[in-house]
Amino acid sequence: MIPQIVVIVTTIKLLFIPLYHSTDFEVHRNWLAITHNLTLDKWYYDETSEWTLDYPPLFAWLEFVMSFIAKYFDPKMLYLTNLNYKSEMTILFQRLSVIVLDFVYINSVKNLSTYVGNGKLLVFILLVTSPGLLMIDHIHFQYNGFLYGLFLHSISHVIRSNNLTAAFWFAVLLNLKHIFLYVAPVYLVFMFRAYCFTISSVDGVHTPWYSFSFTNLFKMGFTVLSVVGLSFGPFIQHLPQILSRLFPFKRGLCHAYWAPNFWALYTFVDKVLLHLAIKFGIQAKKTEASMTGGLVQEYEHAILPTITPTVTFVLTFVTMVPALIKLWYLCADRRYRVMSFVRCLVVCAGCSFLFGWHVHEKAILLILIPLSFLSVLGDVDGKQFLILTTVGNYSLFPLLYPKNLLCIKIFMLLTHVAIAFVNIPTLYEPAKVKGGRRVRVLRLPLLKQTESLYLYILIFMCVYENSLHILWGFDKTLPFLPLMMTSVYCSFGVIYVWIKFYHYFLTFNVSQVPTLCSVNLAQKYKKTT
Numbered sequence: 001m002i003p004q005i006v007v008i009v010t011t012i013k014l015l016f017i018p019l020y021h022s023t024d025f026e027v028h029r030n031w032l033a034i035t036h037n038l039t040l041d042k043w044y045y046d047e048t049s050e051w052t053l054d055y056p057p058l059f060a061w062l063e064f065v066m067s068f069i070a071k072y073f074d075p076k077m078l079y080l081t082n083l084n085y086k087s088e089m090t091i092l093f094q095r096l097s098v099i100v101l102d103f104v105y106i107n108s109v110k111n112l113s114t115y116v117g118n119g120k121l122l123v124f125i126l127l128v129t130s131p132g133l134l135m136i137d138h139i140h141f142q143y144n145g146f147l148y149g150l151f152l153h154s155i156s157h158v159i160r161s162n163n164l165t166a167a168f169w170f171a172v173l174l175n176l177k178h179i180f181l182y183v184a185p186v187y188l189v190f191m192f193r194a195y196c197f198t199i200s201s202v203d204g205v206h207t208p209w210y211s212f213s214f215t216n217l218f219k220m221g222f223t224v225l226s227v228v229g230l231s232f233g234p235f236i237q238h239l240p241q242i243l244s245r246l247f248p249f250k251r252g253l254c255h256a257y258w259a260p261n262f263w264a265l266y267t268f269v270d271k272v273l274l275h276l277a278i279k280f281g282i283q284a285k286k287t288e289a290s291m292t293g294g295l296v297q298e299y300e301h302a303i304l305p306t307i308t309p310t311v312t313f314v315l316t317f318v319t320m321v322p323a324l325i326k327l328w329y330l331c332a333d334r335r336y337r338v339m340s341f342v343r344c345l346v347v348c349a350g351c352s353f354l355f356g357w358h359v360h361e362k363a364i365l366l367i368l369i370p371l372s373f374l375s376v377l378g379d380v381d382g383k384q385f386l387i388l389t390t391v392g393n394y395s396l397f398p399l400l401y402p403k404n405l406l407c408i409k410i411f412m413l414l415t416h417v418a419i420a421f422v423n424i425p426t427l428y429e430p431a432k433v434k435g436g437r438r439v440r441v442l443r444l445p446l447l448k449q450t451e452s453l454y455l456y457i458l459i460f461m462c463v464y465e466n467s468l469h470i471l472w473g474f475d476k477t478l479p480f481l482p483l484m485m486t487s488v489y490c491s492f493g494v495i496y497v498w499i500k501f502y503h504y505f506l507t508f509n510v511s512q513v514p515t516l517c518s519v520n521l522a523q524k525y526k527k528t529t
Contacts, residue, residue, distance in 0.1 A: 013138045017095040020402045021141040027051040036067035044242050048080050054245040057231045058175040075404040112156045119376030120422050126372045131393045131412040132365050141400050148369050159338050163195040175285035182352035186344045189324045193331040212312030230461045249309045251358045259361040260395045260490035261354045268488045273303035312357040319351040330343035339376050343505050345370045350498040364392040379505045383446045384497045390455050
């Protein structure tokens with residue numbers, strides 16, 4: 001069954017080749033040209049194009065290698081001055097490069113899915129058919145599938161207790177794309193507790209400090225630092241320039257299209273307060289709307305305090321601390337290390353997504369991918385996944401703004417959601433008996449009526465944003481309104497899931513028996529330890 005699914009999904013990707021692509025297409029074409037034509041010392045300085053190289057060195061090396069294949073498709077795509085060049089062969093090469101590298105993701109999903117027993121096929125389907133990945137990589141254009149493939153590959157080594165190997169692949173991942181720093185603290189705490197302490201806690205709580213291994217600490221540090229050294233070593237003299245490219249703090253609090261996070265709500269409230277201030281004649285710091293033009297730049301809030309990068313870092317770190325402390329204690333018991341690790345990844349990815357600086361909307365995948373794996377391992381995991389996969393993937397719709405893509409977006413999301421809502425609840429809810437208690441029509445499986453209603457409202461939002469907004473002429477006077485509506489409304493769902501899942505993780509008791517498919521994971525885990 002798995003080979004057939006791979007063929008179907010790959011065929012769909014091939015059909016997407018001629019569709020719309022974003023400016024990220026030109027970004028990566030330019031990076032091919034930079035790495036192919038310039039010496040190392042100029043890679044992070046070139047400004048021929050506005051789309052300068054701003055990924056870590058290992059990704060630059062990947063572009064360098066791909067450039068030698070690209071020249072056989074169309075050597076003109078490698079000319080530095082050929083800005084916005086997109087011949088048919090250039091499009092074909094770039095699209096195929098994403099599809100081919102996606103097999104890293106497919107292979108990692110296949111390997112990881114073997115650890116969930118009866119849910120193997122379902123997990124494979126949910127991850128491989130992720131509408132977010134399909135929209136972002138194969139229409140919008142990026143290489144997230146390849147990166148998340150390495151992420152899942154690292155997690156699979158954690159499950160097998162190959163901690164050094166897991167750390168190695170995560171270090172490689174960080175040096176390919178630094179967004180994975182969002183979950184680096186989880187790896188740090190887990191590896192320190194699960195690998196550097198050689199004895200599991202007797203009572204599942206207390207740490208046997210006498211078992212701390214400096215040898216293991218050295219091996220772990222050497223593994224990670226070796227990867228970092230190989231990546232940044234050739235650029236050591238240009239480190240300040242690289243860091244300025246990797247962390248451009250002047251881009252502002254919110255991305256051009258607001259990610260559905262806490263700062264979307266914060267900015268929305270600021271706009272409402274500004275409107276009220278103007279209406280009632282109250283003096284404000286500024287008298288025009290902030291962050292509504294879809295541009296990437298710095299802004300000051302009109303009424304609420306302006307947020308600085310330091311504030312976002314502190315808030316992100318503070319919200320992570322309870323989860324990291326809980327992970328430390330849960331790691332004391334070998335039976336719960338793996339589940340605790342992956343759940344903590346979800347929680348801390350949520351902390352970074354909600355409170356981080358200049359968060360991209362695409363970062364929702366960092367929460368959704370590991371949560372997809374967990375969805376068949378516990379009823380709470382499954383329930384929160386059903387909500388977040390619907391809201392999170394819908395929040396990505398504005399990325400694909402051409403009207404001819406609307407049916408494709410809706411079809412991909414509805415297909416994915418249908419598979420999830422039909423299959424995941426069967427793992428946790430008993431089969432309905434005929435003549436039994438009447439089930440309310442509006443309530444979706446596993447969800448409360450209020451949660452179901454929240455998801456149903458997305459239908460009306462979609463109708464308004466893609467039809468009524470234009471029909472009523474608001475597209476000329478309020479062009480940014482649909483984007484703001486999507487971000488603000490979806491942020492409520494993302495925050496709700498994060499709070500519920502965080503509470504679930506913090507209140508998890510090591511005395512609880514893993515439910516359903518978790519037993520299969522626990523049994524597989526024991527065989528590998």
